[in-house]
Amino acid sequence: MHLRIFLVSLLATALLFIPASFAARWVADMAYLPSDATGVVEFSHYSHLEVLGRDCTTCHNRIFHIEAGKNPPVTMGEMEQGKSCGTCHDGERTFAVSANCQFCHPTRPVTLAVPDVGDVSFSHEAHTSILGCSNCHPALFRPTTDNPPVSMTEMAEGMSCGACHDGSTAFSVEENCDFCHQM
Ligand code: HEC
Ligand code: HEC
Ligand code: HEC
Ligand code: HEC
Ligand code: HEC
Ligand code: HEC
Structure with a gap:
């Protein structure tokens, strides 16, 4: 028997007997x-x-x-x-x-780089207090930091942040630029 496997089975058996x-x-x-x-x-x-x-x-x-x-x-x-x-x-x-x-899947703030206009800081905390991971992952965003870029026009048509930031579920992407962009 392979030594490592032997040791692990020995440990597994020992767990049944040693005082917890x-x-x-x-x-x-x-x-x-x-x-x-x-x-x-x-x-x-x-x-x-x-x-x-x-x-x-x-x-x-x-x-x-x-x-x-x-x-x-x-x-x-x-x-x-x-x-x-x-x-x-x-x-x-x-x-x-x-x-x-979020008890088991901790998250952190993400920055989406937008040269010339101003970077966007996305707060997981602000969103997960009202939404579940599955409201965004994986359909709108893969849980990575390399999703393909989306334009503001596409967002206004309902993609990416625009799926909710449509002026009714949450504030619109067609105004409030400085709510999202560090300007
Ligand atoms: C509530 C469930 C639970 C209890 C109780 C528990 N464990 Fe674990 N243990 C886990 C989980 C989950 C893992 C990770 C398994 C994995 O990586 O797939 C683990 C992994 C381990 C590992 C491997 C760690 C590593 O770094 O590879 C050892 C050794 C271990 N447990 C020993 C113990 C011992 C000794 C006790 C009792 C004092 C104990 N466990 C009690 C759930 C438990
Ligand atoms: C044998 C039962 C059992 C299993 C299996 C188990 N848990 Fe728990 N877990 C508990 C109990 C009971 C609590 C205490 C909850 C409370 O305080 O109300 C707890 C609390 C927690 C907490 C909050 C406390 C902390 O550790 O920060 C986390 C996170 C957690 N579990 C994650 C996991 C994950 C991840 C797994 C699987 C890898 C797992 N648990 C498997 C019974 C279990
Ligand atoms: C008690 C801890 C715990 C809670 C609560 C929890 N998860 Fe998980 N989740 C895990 C663990 C552990 C894995 C990795 C399991 C593995 O690979 O064996 C996992 C894996 C996943 C995966 C990859 C596997 C899959 O199903 O596609 C997704 C996606 C996921 N979790 C989303 C969520 C979402 C969304 C919620 C809330 C609705 C949630 N999790 C709540 C512990 C938890
Ligand atoms: C409102 C939408 C939204 C919700 C809800 C959300 N996420 Fe995210 N998540 C994002 C965005 C946006 C990114 C960044 C995508 C990018 O930069 O390409 C991201 C990135 C991530 C990443 C990769 C970034 C890193 O820190 O490594 C992980 C992991 C992740 N999310 C996990 C989760 C989990 C777990 C939950 C639920 C507790 C969750 N997310 C809820 C939108 C969301
Ligand atoms: C809900 C948050 C949000 C609001 C509000 C918002 N943006 Fe954006 N914007 C983003 C994010 C996130 C990106 C980066 C998208 C990516 O890389 O996928 C972006 C990208 C951009 C870009 C580069 C892509 C392109 O369309 O050329 C420009 C320019 C831009 N925003 C301008 C604006 C202006 C002007 C406003 C106000 C009218 C605005 N944004 C409002 C989140 C927002
Ligand atoms: C699944 C729906 C959903 C998606 C997708 C989403 N948001 Fe939100 N967002 C909300 C809701 C709901 C609120 C709270 C209501 C409000 O402020 O209008 C909110 C609030 C915010 C706020 C104000 C809270 C704060 O202080 O952070 C910002 C900024 C924001 N979102 C940025 C973004 C950006 C950037 C994206 C895309 C990367 C995005 N959101 C994607 C639903 C969403």
């Missing part, structure tokens, strides 16, 4: 689950162990294998049906995966 309070001392707090669609999801062992008790077998290896490569990617749809984080994040045991996106 001992195990908790050496587990690293953060685990990082990559996601192309939203950016990395950070998972805190410590805050979970605090609320759930220090029993590693609550999650390992039934819900998550301790070896990242053995956890196939899971979609939010599958989580809503009770897989992965959705085993507990179901809206009853604790906050649901069908909302509260």
